Amino acid sequence: GAGVSQSPSNKVTEKGKDVELRCDPISGHTALYWYRQRLGQGLEFLIYFQGNSAPDKSGLPSDRFSAERTGESVSTLTIQRTQQEDSAVYLCASSAMRGGPHYEPDTQYFGPGTRLTVL
């Protein structure tokens, strides 16, 4: 597709249930990021995938959160035993390959997000 897509766009769940959020990055982008945005706040980094390297999971807030990525394509963010404080918009972004002999940060392109509401 032309941009980053995420599904579902909205998810309402009951406390204690598991949820799975999906991100389809821009084709060819090797880097993929997950962020959380609470209402009226900036973005919190959750996890970063770069190619076949081990993901940077340092932003995951608890062991209830996990993410996987299949090769350089789709990623899923799973939240187990959801809590009300998990309610937020979850944003995914992708960027072209970074690093190499000359470090060049690259523009992150964001999806529309998944709005998660935990009742």
Place this chain on the structure above:
Amino acid sequence: GIQVEQSPPDLILQEGANSTLRCNFSDSVNNLQWFHQNPWGQLINLFYIPSGTKQNGRLSATTVATERYSLLYISSSQTTDSGVYFCAVERASNYQLIWGAGTKLIIKP
């Protein structure tokens, strides 16, 4: 960890006015970006500007890395400029973007 502070938190202007948004950061950074989040939540990258000045139409940005701040200028504001403007910085040691809390801009017709 590194702190990113944006000011003002809220800004209400009439169409046609100019504005300056500020981003202060507490440590040296490898990357600084400005983003616009429209009222529908979509985030758009405006500038990658770790230092110097860039311009894109009515928008321009300046980063003074030695003094740890960046400014985003919006001239001749339009109602479509409304939304939240975020500054995000990347430390030299990893790829994580650290985000400010944003400036909410409302442009009235």
